[in-house]
Amino acid sequence: MLDLDPGKYGAFLWPAFAISALVIGWMVVDSLLSARRWRKEVQRLEALRSDVRDASQP
C-alpha cells in the first residue's frame, strides 16, 4: 500500500524528492541538448565543407 502521507515530515521529505527530480532532470536535459547541439553543428560544418568542395571542382 502506497504511503504518500509523511505527516509532519512532509516539509522535509517532499522538497528532498522535488530537488532530486529537478537536478536529475537538469542532468538529463543538459546532456541531451548539448549532444544534439554539437551533432547538428558537425552536420552543418560537414555539409558546408562538401558544398565548398563541390563548388571548387571544375
Added chain:
Amino acid sequence: MFQALANPQRFMDFSRWAAPLVGIIAVILITVGLWLSFIVPEDYQMGDTVRMVFIHVPAAYMAMFCYACLGGASFMGLVFRHSLADAAGRACAPLGAGFTFLALVTGSLWGRPMWGTWWAWDARMTSVLVLLLLYIGYMALQAAIDDEVKAARAASILALVGLINLPIIKFSVDWWNTLHQPASVFRAGGPSMPPDYLWPLALMAIGYMALFGSLWMVRVRSEVWRKRANGLALQAAG
C-alpha cells in the same frame, strides 16, 4: 574492452545503442525503486524520513563513484594519453557535482528533523563539501585555460590529488566522532539495515548508477562531436 572503446569511432558505434539501452534500464529501476520507497513501512525511529534514505544514500554513493571515474579518466589521460580520456573526465565532472549537491541537500533536509540542525562541520559532511569543491575546481580549471591540452592536464592533476578525499569520506565516520551515523550497508559483518529497506535502496542505487552510465556516454559523445566541430571550423577558416 577499455582499450577497444578508447578509439573514438568504436566508442561512438558502441554508445549509439548502449546509452539509450542503459537509460531505459535506469528509468525502470528508479521507477520500481521509488514505488518500493513509498511502500515500505516507516522506521520506528526515523518515521517517514526513512524514505529520504533511498534518494540520499544513492546520491552519496554516486558522488564518490563519479569522482573515482573522474580520477580513472584523469590517470588514463595523463599517463596513456588516450584520446577519449580527457573527454570522459570533462563529461563526468558535472554529473558528479550534481550527485554531490544532491547528497548534501537531501542530507541536510534529513538532518534537520533527525538531528535538529541543517548542517554541522563534522568530518563526513565537511569532506563531502570538499568533494563538491573539487568538482567545481576541476570544471573551473577546464574553463579557465584556453589551451585544451594544458587545461586537461592541469584539471587531471587536480582530480588525481583530490582522490585522497575518497577514503577520507568513506572512513570519516570511523576515524572521527561524527554526527553522521556509521556505515549501515557496506560494512564488516554485512548490512545492519533491515531487508525491507535494502531492496529499494539497492534498486535506487543501481538505477542511479545506470543513469550516470547512460548520461556519461551521452556527454562523451557530445565532447567527441564538439572536438570534431572545432576541427571542421578550423579547416573551414584555414
